Amino acid sequence: MKLSIIIICWNDLKTIRGCLDSIYENTHNTTFEIIVSDNGSTDKSVEFIREHYPSVRVIENGTNLRFAKANNVGIGVSQGEYVLILNPDTIIHEATLDKLVAFADEHPEAGAFGCKVLNPDGSYQESARPFPTLRGEWVAALFLRPLAHLSDWFISDTYTGWKGDTERTVDWISGCSLFARREVLERITGFDAQFFYYYEDVDLCRRIWQAGYSILFTPKMSITHLGGQSTKRFPIAFQLDSKITRYRYFYKYFGKQGARSCRRVSLVSLFIRRFGYGLLQLVVPSDDRKARCEVLRVTYEWNSRVDPVRLVENGEEPKLKLEPLVRVTER
Numbered sequence: 558m559k560l561s562i563i564i565i566c567w568n569d570l571k572t573i574r575g576c577l578d579s580i581y582e583n584t585h586n587t588t589f590e591i592i593v594s595d596n597g598s599t600d601k602s603v604e605f606i607r608e609h610y611p612s613v614r615v616i617e618n619g620t621n622l623r624f625a626k627a628n629n630v631g632i633g634v635s636q637g638e639y640v641l642i643l644n645p646d647t648i649i650h651e652a653t654l655d656k657l658v659a660f661a662d663e664h665p666e667a668g669a670f671g672c673k674v675l676n677p678d679g680s681y682q683e684s685a686r687p688f689p690t691l692r693g694e695w696v697a698a699l700f701l702r703p704l705a706h707l708s709d710w711f712i713s714d715t716y717t718g719w720k721g722d723t724e725r726t727v728d729w730i731s732g733c734s735l736f737a738r739r740e741v742l743e744r745i746t747g748f749d750a751q752f753f754y755y756y757e758d759v760d761l762c763r764r765i766w767q768a769g770y771s772i773l774f775t776p777k778m779s780i781t782h783l784g785g786q787s788t789k790r791f792p793i794a795f796q797l798d799s800k801i802t803r804y805r806y807f808y809k810y811f812g813k814q815g816a817r818s819c820r821r822v823s824l825v826s827l828f829i830r831r832f833g834y835g836l837l838q839l840v841v842p843s844d845d846r847k848a849r850c851e852v853l854r855v856t857y858e859w860n861s862r863v864d865p866v867r868l869v870e871n872g873e874e875p876k877l878k879l880e881p882l883v884r885v886t887e888r
Contacts, residue, residue: 559658560589561637561739565627567596569645570605572783577610579649586655590614594631596621624732625748625757632739632747640742642735642758646783653778657736660775668741668770669762671730673721673779681720682782684734685727685774687712688763689803691811691818698826727774729762733782737765744768755799756806763810792848796856801874804865816865827857 562580566573573593580591591613595603597620606613616630628642639661641654653672661670674684687693693713696702705717716727730736735758745764748757762772800823808816831853838846855877862875 558590558636559587560639560641561635562589562591562641562643563628563631564593564643564645565596565624566593566598566602566645567621568598568600570600570602572646576645576647583649583651584654587658592631592635594618594627596627623753625750625752629747632742638739640737640739642732644733647734648781650779653780656778664773666771667773668765669730669735669737669772671774673776674734675779675781677781677783684731686714686729688728694822698822722776724775726771729759730772732758734780741765741770751805752802756802760806792852793855796852797859800860805869808869813866816869820860820865823860827853827860831857
């Protein structure tokens, strides 16, 4: 078996059919298996897949294990030489997987690979980025990214001026489509489950680099990523979850002081964004902008009260007076 494709499903009936069809229709020269790790779907996704795609192996987790754990379940039963972590809201283009396998075979020095990711309108979707650093977080928070055109010192959370049009090494690849050597994933024991949603791909790629492998991006093949289908359902919950895993990441790699510094930059960034969106809402009100302002307000309040070290070490979160907050699952 050359390739194992692992797809997490959580009530993704509307999108997973297009994903599966594109894999079967556009992959010609590669032996592959598809493993769907289902996180307790209630929309008949599992029944649909089993009826229409009998060759797909469906693992029913019974609850929402989130991204890292559910992918580890799939990795644990996979048999391919390579493993592709793939979102259900993606479309594989003609021969993309065949070309990715060939590209990986030609580059034994690399442990993971990424290809060009496109938005539904065909525009470039940023899927390869530099590793987060405290300096980079400040650059992004203060909207100083354009200065990276003048000096690499200002490189933050994006490769300024690069639109995925050249082959290059990158720090990390987005988990919407992350292609890796199975032996490398086994060596680093897969995803770190503490990153239940967000930063799991960043951490995985960082450990791939630490294991002595590079990560390569190639623009020679592409996929389409619809993007954000789950996060749109629970915007506040996912925003808070992203902050939790962000603090865990900075704690893991930069220690207690790094987590505390991360909180300071978060507050500055959120304050600036709240101010900007608030002004826009006063001048040009809209329902979407009103909802965005509310998400920013809650996220700012949560961050202003949280102790990031206690959060990471003991799971202590600030209690906010909100409408019943939908938590996607246990962490």
